[in-house]
Amino acid sequence: MPTQTALITGASSGIGKEFALALAARGGWNLILVSRDTQRLAPVCEDIRNLWQNDPTLVLKTETADLTIESQRDHLIQRNPTIDLLINNAGVGFGFSALATLDQTSANATTGMIDLHCAAPAHLCRLVLPGMLSRSKGSIINVCSRRALAPMPYLACYAATKSFLLYFSVALASEMRPRGIRVLALCPGSTHTKGNNNRKAASATSVVTQALAALDKNKTIYITGLANRLVFNALRLLPMTWSAAFQGWHANATRPR
Ligand SMILES: NC(=O)c1ccc[n+]([C@@H]2O[C@H](COP(=O)([O-])OP(=O)(O)OC[C@H]3O[C@@H](n4cnc5c(N)ncnc54)[C@H](OP(=O)(O)O)[C@@H]3O)[C@@H](O)[C@H]2O)c1
Structure with a gap:
């Protein structure tokens, strides 16, 4: 199998870092890791080099980009035109500490979240597709959230941006499947990372193992964790106002005080 290239956004911590380590452990993947500050990628690179040992054929590259800025997204793909696997993972504003009503949220945070969760992955997909289509193969993982599956009071903007994604x-998966491109919408449940300090949350390693298995099986949507699959598929059967009311009640009942 020839070596392929994966570009992972938000690779400096959490789920993105685990994607990088899992692909490094699989072998056969050149990796491009993206963060707003490449210094934060140094420990990840060290772990990857240890996994690769002395394999001189594999290439590890770090890239600095604030993905909310259009020109930085464009230059990122101009510098790296050949991507076989794009993982749109970078994200902000989840976990108990992020719970807030909209009037408590700043304009910058709201715009930044919409840009990072909606504009950035849509444009990165648009930019990598010509290369993938010319080779009639490629894969994209868009990291959404279980919060994408129902309206979520106190995380209103977060859940709505993940619904967009x-x-x-x-829709993109349906457009691209006949042309050889796989698109997976990954909906992780609560995952223990820098952005979510809930100790009961799943590990990022388990989320990534499930995600890569779902991609291998050509799934289009994958919700991590059986309990999440049961609860969030059930919520989708309710009228939307009921599921929002349930989610708001649940957030208030379970948030740490
Ligand atoms: N953890 C959960 O419970 C959970 C549940 C469901 C879905 N998710 C989703 O999973 C994804 C990863 O979450 P995580 O918990 O692993 O997050 P995390 O540990 O907080 O890491 C977030 C990553 O996003 C990057 N990032 C943030 N803003 C950026 C920007 N403007 N431009 C470029 N990169 C940016 C950060 O990189 P730098 O700071 O180094 O730039 C960091 O690598 C997110 O999309 C999140 O919504 C998480």
């Missing part, structure tokens, strides 16, 4: 990904 879910619907976008499923």
Whole structure:
């Protein structure tokens, strides 16, 4: 199998870092890791080099980009035109500490979240597709959230941006499947990372193992964790106002005080 190239956004921590380590452990993947500050990628690179040992054929590259800025997204793909696997993972504003009503949220945070969760993955997909289509193969993982599956009071903007990404990904998967491109909308449940310090959350390693298995099986939507699959598929059967009311009640009942 020839060596392929994966570009992972938000690779400096959490789920993105685990994607990088899992692909490094699989072998056969050149890796491009993206963060706003490449210094934060140094420990990840060290772990990857240890996994690769002395394999001189594999290439590890770090890239600095604030993905909310259009020119930085464009230059990132101009510098790296050949991508076989794009993982749109960078994200902000989840976990208990992020719970807030909209009037408590700043304009910058709201715009930044919409840009990072909606504009950035849509444009990165658009930019990598010509290369993938010319080779009639390629894969994209868009990291959405279980929050994409129902409106979420106190995380209103977060859940709505992830819904955008879910619907976008499923539609794109349908457009691209006949042309050889796989698109997976990954909906992780609560995952223990820098952005979510809930100790009961799943590990990022388990989320990534499930995600790569779902991609291998050509799935289009994958919700991590059986309990999440049961609860969030059930919520989708309720009228939307009921599921929002349930989610708001649940957030208030379970948030740490
Ligand atoms: N953890 C959870 O419970 C959970 C559940 C469902 C879905 N998710 C989703 O999973 C993804 C990863 O979450 P995580 O918990 O692993 O996050 P995390 O540990 O907090 O890491 C977030 C990553 O996003 C990057 N990032 C943030 N803003 C950026 C920007 N403007 N431009 C470029 N990169 C940026 C950060 O890189 P730098 O700071 O180094 O730039 C960092 O690598 C997110 O999309 C999140 O919504 C998480």
